[in-house]
Amino acid sequence: MAHPTPSTGATGPIAELVARARAAQRTYETWTQEQVDMAVTAAGWAIIEPGRNRELAELAVADTGVGNVDDKIRKNHRKTLGLLRDLKGTPSVGVISEDTATGIVEIARPVGVVCAVTPSTNPGATPANKIINALKGRNAVIVAPSPKGWTTAAKLIEFIHAQFDRIGAPRDLVQLLPSPVNKQSTTELMTLCDLVVATGSQANVRAAYASGTPAFGVGAGNVASIVDETADASLAADRILRSKTFDNATSCSAENSLVVVDAARPGLMAALEARGAVMLDASQKRVLQSLMWPEGRLSAAVIGQSARVIAERAAALDAEGRTGWLAMAERDPRVLMVAEDGVGHDHPFSGEKLSPVLTVYAAPDFDAAAATVERIYGYEGAGHSVGLHSTVAERALRLGLTLPVSRVIVDQPHALATGGNFDNGLPFSLSMGCGTWGKNNFSENMNYRHYLNITRISRPIAERMPTEEDIFGAYFAQHGAT
Missing domain, CATH: 3.40.605.10 (Aldehyde Dehydrogenase; Chain A, domain 1)
Structure with missing residues (x-):
């Protein structure tokens, strides 16, 4: 039985x-x-x-x-x-x-x-x-x-x-x-x-x-991806938008934030905007925030909706900016972007959004970018995954050694890669463990x-009992046997 x-x-x-x-x-x-x-x-x-x-x-x-x-x-x-x-x-x-x-x-x-x-x-x-x-x-x-x-x-x-x-x-x-x-x-x-x-x-x-x-x-999703100064801006933009637009960003593995090294920012933002991403101004950001979190909780009005639908719904809340929102919607944007520098409850764009809305942070260098991701995960998303667009292989290892993440996804569309893909070695899954960081009891797919x-x-095998010297020799040599 x-x-x-x-x-x-x-x-x-x-x-x-x-x-x-x-x-x-x-x-x-x-x-x-x-x-x-x-x-x-x-x-x-x-x-x-x-x-x-x-x-x-x-x-x-x-x-x-x-x-x-x-x-x-x-x-x-x-x-x-x-x-x-x-x-x-x-x-x-x-x-x-x-x-x-x-x-x-x-x-x-x-x-x-x-x-x-x-x-x-x-x-x-x-x-x-x-x-x-x-x-x-x-x-x-x-x-x-x-x-x-x-x-x-x-x-x-x-x-x-x-x-x-x-x-x-x-x-x-x-x-x-x-x-x-x-x-x-x-x-x-x-x-x-x-x-x-x-x-x-x-x-x-x-x-x-x-x-x-x-x-x-x-655990909770809230993926952040780093784009450093060595990344190919066109390839990174293609991968990010392919991930962020897939199924209207309903996946917990879709990017919620981009942390962009300053030297990479001009090229990446130009590439994103050329591919249909739109950066909102401060006024539009305030309107979008009121649409997305009307009572402090993420609204069903945006979850799993297209960027165009979200823009149309924002227009209904913004009498002064209505024309701009409708013109934006008419262009059929792929992703709406907002600039952010804060993290936490007072900065809801730093959390998971389950929609094609992407928060963009600036960082002077890679170390600062990694520190920003750690701040984001201190608020939400610890244990899940981080994305990296870079040609410096050592940087992926650094993220894996220091950030509270179970996966580091390098140069791939994050939402498609995290749960396994035909061009990576992760097991195919729709449930990603987040380890103790995410209050889970497992960290694999x-x-x-x-x-x-x-x-x-268990059957008996030849005995493999070590001597004390095998185990303690190096310790005794350095610190003595007392």
Whole structure:
């Protein structure tokens, strides 16, 4: 058995959901690696098939009002295809490694029933990613989507069930928390499952950690990228805008701030503006701030909207500047930029914006740029990632040694690279651990191994006991043996 059935005595529809998942999982854990991989592939094809992919993307945008269809199609396809590539040929059933030198044999075991908490920003791609990883470990999974993402998740699971019917897999391996989803039902599901994997708001992540069930949650995003004096301005601008405009910047991995070394600023700003980014003046910045944080919290009026829509909505708040905003919107800007020098609650542009609004900081040199990023992460985003556009290889190492980040993304479109891409070595994922800096218990990209228990067999090997001299010799030589 993968996990002992809890004797909670719980009853009701959610307890019944979990009971059905347990029954299906007990059957599934007897499957061979070949059968498991077929189930994984079936779930992947459920979302990658072009007609279904488009239907899910269109439904996601229609229901959530966030992002854009074409980019969601790309995200659904690339993130799922990349995950399937990572998993292909990877053992997850029975013995998965043997090390004759240590005498250790590792055996993969399921965790049982997984509660997958997913956000409205990625109502198709994130559930698919969690479902596929859970299936790879011979687990059942129950998705707890955001209320706005429920219909998309339901359609995805309908597609998965149709593929399961083709291969004879139990439908109850993949289920959905019934609508209406609320805090109470999600909390109950977390409590009854064996593992919680939570992506989305920090409230959801904290609830997962507090549920009493083992949990993986991710920290807050608020990515900053440094552009130094050695960077190619055109390439850097291309990468930054490709990242910042993808799916209207709904990704937690999209840049929220650029910290630009003074010597790089003229060339970079010219390149950004030539590609459709617009720098706002001080008056426009004040209006945009009132639109984005009308009551001190980021407004749904801007989350996942295009720069053009945001400009049009700002025009409605700015009687004096209305003409300028509308003229800006007519030019169909790709990104709105604001200059900033402060960090913290009194400077909301220093935080995460989930929209194509980019905050630009100036720094006299690289050291000052790194210090600015550290200030930003002291406010929000610690543990996640930092971007670097530079030809000085040593600078990436310096950031990795000194900043509170789990990833340093060098010369890449950050939002596309952080969760794995076909031209870097990071695992494909939509859930990035942020380590203890981000109050997480892991710092890598979440992958199938997080959905496994590992049993280890230990056999005797030749003794390798050191002498005291081996261990303490250098210490004694320098400080004495007393």
